[in-house]
Amino acid sequence: MSTKTGIEVSIAIGEVVKLTDADVIAAYPITPQTHIVEHLAELVSNGELNAQFIPVESEHSAMSACLGSAAVGARTFTATAGQGLELMHEVLYVASAMRLPIVMAVANRALSAPLSVWGDHSDVMATRDTGWIQIFTENGQEVIDNTLCAFRMAEDKRVLLPVMVHLDGFHLSHMIEPMLLPSQEEVDRFLPPNQYPLPLDPSKPLAMGDFGPPIVYTEAKWAQEYNLLNSRSTILEVWKEFSKVFGRNYSPVECYRCEGCKVLLFTMGSFSETAMSAIDNLRNQGIDVGLVRLRLWRPFPFAEVRNAFKDAEVLITLDRALSAGGPGGPVSSEIKSALYPLEKRPKVVSFVGGLGGRDINVSGFEEMVKRGIEISKTGSSKEYEAFGVRE
Amino acid sequence: MAKSESELTWKDIEVGCIATEPGSAARYKCGDWRSQRPTYDFNKCIKCGLCQIFCPEGCIYQNEKGHFEANMYYCKGCGICAKECPTKVITMVEEEETDVNKNGD
Numbered sequence: 001m002s003t004k005t006g007i008e009v010s011i012a013i014g015e016v017v018k019l020t021d022a023d024v025i026a027a028y029p030i031t032p033q034t035h036i037v038e039h040l041a042e043l044v045s046n047g048e049l050n051a052q053f054i055p056v057e058s059e060h061s062a063m064s065a066c067l068g069s070a071a072v073g074a075r076t077f078t079a080t081a082g083q084g085l086e087l088m089h090e091v092l093y094v095a096s097a098m099r100l101p102i103v104m105a106v107a108n109r110a111l112s113a114p115l116s117v118w119g120d121h122s123d124v125m126a127t128r129d130t131g132w133i134q135i136f137t138e139n140g141q142e143v144i145d146n147t148l149c150a151f152r153m154a155e156d157k158r159v160l161l162p163v164m165v166h167l168d169g170f171h172l173s174h175m176i177e178p179m180l181l182p183s184q185e186e187v188d189r190f191l192p193p194n195q196y197p198l199p200l201d202p203s204k205p206l207a208m209g210d211f212g213p214p215i216v217y218t219e220a221k222w223a224q225e226y227n228l229l230n231s232r233s234t235i236l237e238v239w240k241e242f243s244k245v246f247g248r249n250y251s252p253v254e255c256y257r258c259e260g261c262k263v264l265l266f267t268m269g270s271f272s273e274t275a276m277s278a279i280d281n282l283r284n285q286g287i288d289v290g291l292v293r294l295r296l297w298r299p300f301p302f303a304e305v306r307n308a309f310k311d312a313e314v315l316i317t318l319d320r321a322l323s324a325g326g327p328g329g330p331v332s333s334e335i336k337s338a339l340y341p342l343e344k345r346p347k348v349v350s351f352v353g354g355l356g357g358r359d360i361n362v363s364g365f366e367e368m369v370k371r372g373i374e375i376s377k378t379g380s381s382k383e384y385e386a387f388g389v390r391e
Numbered sequence: 392m393a394k395s396e397s398e399l400t401w402k403d404i405e406v407g408c409i410a411t412e413p414g415s416a417a418r419y420k421c422g423d424w425r426s427q428r429p430t431y432d433f434n435k436c437i438k439c440g441l442c443q444i445f446c447p448e449g450c451i452y453q454n455e456k457g458h459f460e461a462n463m464y465y466c467k468g469c470g471i472c473a474k475e476c477p478t479k480v481i482t483m484v485e486e487e488e489t490d491v492n493k494n495g496d
């Protein structure tokens with residue numbers, strides 16, 4: 001039986017990682033991820049979690065240590081944020097290409113400069129093409145549920161890929177919420193032991209991370225890409241199994257009051273819950289609008305995205321990251337390209353906002369929807385709108 | 392891994408590109424891009440083995456007559472052996488495409 005507990009989200013992640021009986025945690029503390037690794041260090045030091053805690057000297061080393069640990073078949077967890085995720089960037093590609101099942105919580109943070117410890121999705125978007133499975137979450141419960149699911153997805157023999165669970169820095173990482181913490185019995189029932197098929201083993205020598213000359217590189221990358229695309233069915237299966245044990249459902253794209261709406265708002269991460277309240281208010285004002293939220297960022301859920309938007313006339317998107325000098329929001333631009341082949345597709349109005357911890361409150365989202373509807377009628381010379389910039 | 396590199400499809404690639412067969416790197420033909428090749432006047436060879444010691448590729452072996460000679464499947468044509476040979480046994484000559492294909496396969 002899960003226990004309803006009032007707990008900080010970061011601490012709850014540590015508790016769930018403890019329940020998975022992780023073998024190795026290699027991490028470097030960085031705001032706003034710090035409480036996650038601090039709590040895990042405590043659990044290891046007081047004997048509650050029998051794991052190796054490797055207090056590395058940088059995030060580059062953290063991810064490198066995770067490679068080695070996952071390669072011997074150890075259940076491996078790490079966490080980072082913002083600049084830390086950037087510092088481990090080159091190793092992220094190695095983890096996915098070597099098909100190592102590492103689970104990482106990312107407390108999403110803006111990138112410097114100017115120096116910001118506050119939340120947005122700049123760090124997420126910089127890792128978009130690293131080959132990791134990436135999941136967005138909206139509240140503490142979703143964070144811990146998906147952390148648990150991430151281990152099962154990553155370690156499944158049909159997948160064998162690293163997984164990032166994104167939680168908004170501060171808005172989620174430092175929030176104290178009532179959550180249903182799973183019991184050891186439930187976790188054991190849901191999560192089978194990690195059995196990496198080709199672990200480093202002196203009695204069966206093998207070489208990992210070899211070089212790939214031009215004659216095999218293309219084949220190696222395609223094998224990896226095929227596998228990432230194919231992981232989709234296992235991801236769905238894991239969420240289904242999760243729902244059987246815990247009764248909570250997750251899917252790649254989730255809708256809130258969307259049925260029959262001609263106008264849809266699209267968000268990801270913790271802002272989605274604020275957006276839901278805005279949707280309720282707008283519906284009370286007689287504006288026919290629903291909300292679609294992105295859960296699975298990679299592999300990108302093309303079918304679900306097309307299905308969610310196929311009957312809409314106006315789609316208003318909010319990205320919390322900027323593709324500098326480009327089309328604005330990275331997620332919005334992918335949505336547009338996913339919709340392009342459809343014969344009938346909505347007009348897309350893209351907003352970029354909520355950068356570097358800037359809040360968007362309920363009335364902010366109401367304003368965004370109204371402005372989006374207006375732009376859809378009048379048109380705009382801009383590729384996207386910067387939301388909330390003081391002129 | 393019975394197939395050669397050029398026959399491998401993406402489906403044949405082991406998970407994570409892991410090499411499960413020890414020593415399989417020996418099959419990698421690293422001598423296919425040299426622009427020069429060593430040629431030998433073995434009459435001058437004193438069998439000192441210096442060329443073998445200096446060869447960065449480790450591809451020089453003693454042949455049946457005890458002379459030191461490069462395995463052209465691996466030789467990268469750097470010319471270090473020619474430079475180091477005390478009796479000037481080795482002369483580097485221009486490589487030709489056809490020779491590469493003929494040798495070392």
Ligand code: SF4
Pocket residue numbers: 429445446447448449450451461465466467468469470471472473
């Ligand atoms: S040319 Fe270079 S690689 Fe070839 S045998 Fe001489 S030293 Fe070795």
Ligand code: SF4
Pocket residue numbers: 435436437438439440441442443459475476477478479480481
């Ligand atoms: S260095 Fe020259 S003399 Fe010595 S073994 Fe090699 S080829 Fe012969």
